[in-house]
Each structure stands twice: as structure tokens, then as C-alpha cells.
Amino acid sequence: MMGFVHVAVAVLSFLSVGQSAPVNNCESLTKLIEIQRDQLLGKWMIVAESTNIPASNKLTKVFVESSWVKITASNESGVLDVFQSQKMFGSCFTISTTMKLENGTLFMEKPAKASEVLLKTSCPDCLVVSMNYSIGGNTFGGLQLLSRRNQVTAAEMDEFNKQVECKGLRPPTILDPEKGICPDDSPSQETETESTDLSDAMMDLDPAVFDQFQRMISTEGGMNELIKLISSGLAAMKEN
Incomplete structure (x- = not known):
């Protein structure tokens, strides 16, 4: 049971949110910008997100309180080390992955194939x-x-909402750092909060688990079952 909870939380961490008037300037809102390695480096709060993965937004809203990533340059040319930490039910979970920057696009091979590009934004530090x-x-x-x-202005969030709408995605989930942020991984930082590292669980993940996870969140009944399993598992972890 606990092993499944760790895997489920790991997958959720990896994936790891109303209608508005139609947006007419989508061309400018979805314009790509060239990625410069140095602009990625450092610590970033994950403020909001939206995906078209079935039920992902609801799962994020139910479980994820806050999340941040730290990006550092690897010794290997073009490779970036990505450390993600997120708080769920008062507990902290971390995942370490790597991405490669090639021709203005970030690529990841494990735990799943992924690609990322950057969109233009008027937010100066976003x-x-x-x-x-x-x-x-x-x-x-x-x-x-x-x-x-930790938070952006209403105007900056409004711009992101419009970008989400232009991409045809669901309204974003907005994370709440006021509920607390997991501590930095710096060894000099003293904290009583313990983090569970899910990196090995993700890297050794059988691809069939992704299939199972997808099937569960594709139906209302499966999604509710997953929420109950993760909730009970996290509660048991806190008691222990």
C-alpha cells in the first residue's frame, strides 16, 4: 500500500489547477521566446499550472499546497539539473531529474519523454x-x-489565464504558498521538516504504471478511488 502511495505521489508530483471572455490576441500571448540557459538557473516558485491531463488539475488542487524548483547547470554541456520540492498534506516530497537544452527547447527522457518551451510574458521575473x-x-x-x-500581481495572473485559454486548457490551479513552503535543500538550513525523496521511485517506474494512473484519472470513479488511496496513505505516513 505504502509503495503504491509513493508511486502515486511521485506521478502526481511529476504531472504536478470559469469561463472568461474570448481572447483575441492569442498570437502575441503564445509567442515563443528563445531559451537562454542562464535565465533558467536558480530557484522558482510554481505559482499556477494547467494541463489537459484528465483530472490532473483537480488532483493538484486537492493535494498540492505549494511547490518550487531549483535549476542548476550540470557538468555535462547543455544539461540542467532540476530539483523539485512540493508540500502535500503538510509533508514534503522531492524529485531530482535532468533536462537537456537543445535548439531552444528543453528535453527530458526520464521518467517520461517531455519537451518544454517558453512563452513570452510581461512579468519581469517569471x-x-x-x-x-x-x-x-x-x-x-x-x-x-x-x-x-511567492505570488504574482493580479495583472500578471490575468495574462497567464489568457495564455491558458489561448492554449485551450482548463482554468489553472493556483498554488498557495501561504500554506507553507518546503525548506530549501541547503545543508546549512536547519529545519524539523523531513522530506521524502521520490527520485528513485520515478526513475525506476515501470511505464505500465503511467498507463494504470491514466486509466484511474480518466473516470470519475477511478479518480475518487485514487484520491482516497493517496489521502489515506499520506495520513498513515504522518502518523508514523
Whole structure:
């Protein structure tokens, strides 16, 4: 049971949100910008995200309180080390992955094939990441808003909402750093909060698990079952 919960949380972390007036300037809102390696480096708060993965937004809204990533340059040319930490039910979970920057696009091979590009944004310290993932033989897309700050302005969020709409995605899930942020991985930082590293669980993940996960979140009954399993598992982890 606990092994399944770790895998489910790992997959959720990896994937890891109303109608408005039609947007008429989608061409400018979805314009790509060239990725410069140095602009990616450092720590970023994940402010909001939306995907077309069935039920992903609802799962993120139910479980994920806050999340951040730290990107550093690897010793290997063109390779970036990505460390992600997120808080769920008062517990912290981390995943370490690598991505390669080639011809203005970020690529990932494990735990699943993915590509990412950047969209233009008027936010001076933000990244708007357009993602494509191959999961269980299907391709899914999404947008993610990252910022150096814990929160962005209403105007900056409105712009991101319009970009989401232009991409035909569901209204984004907005994460809430006021609920607490997992500590930095710096060894000099003293904290009583323990983090569970899910990197090995993700890297050794059988592709069939992605298929199973996808089937579960593709139906209302399956999604509710998954929510119950993860909720009970996380509660048991906190008791122990």
C-alpha cells in the first residue's frame, strides 16, 4: 500500500489547477521566446499550472499546497539539473531529474519523454513554460507559471489565464504558498521538516504504471478511488 502511495505521489508530483471572455490576441500571448540557459538557473516558485491531463488539475488542487524548483547547470554541456520540492498534506516530497537544452527547447527522457518551451510574458521575473508529455502512449500538454516571487500581481495572473485559454486548457490551479513552503535543500538550513525523496521511485517506474494512473484519472470513479488511496496513505505516513 505504502509503495503504491509513493508511486502515486511521485506521478502526481511529476504531472504536478470559469469561463472568461474570448481572447483575441492569442498570437502575441503564445509567442515563443528563445531559451537562454542562464535565465533558467536558480530557484522558482510554481505559482499556477494547467494541463489537459484528465483530472490532473483537480488532483493538484486537492493535494498540492505549494511547490518550487531549483535549476542548476550540470557538468555535462547543455544539461540542467532540476530539483523539485512540493508540500502535500503538510509533508514534503522531492524529485531530482535532468533536462537537456537543445535548439531552444528543453528535453527530458526520464521518467517520461517531455519537451518544454517558453512563452513570452510581461512579468519581469517569471517563466511561462509550455509543456508536452508522452504518458502511456498518449501526448498531453500544459502551461506552468513560475516566478522568483511567492505570488504574482493580479495583472500578471490575468495574462497567464489568457495564455491558458489561448492554449485551450482548463482554468489553472493556483498554488498557495501561504500554506507553507518546503525548506530549501541547503545543508546549512536547519529545519524539523523531513522530506521524502521520490527520485528513485520515478526513475525506476515501470511505464505500465503511467498507463494504470491514466486509466484511474480518466473516470470519475477511478479518480475518487485514487484520491482516497493517496489521502489515506499520506495520513498513515504522518502518523508514523
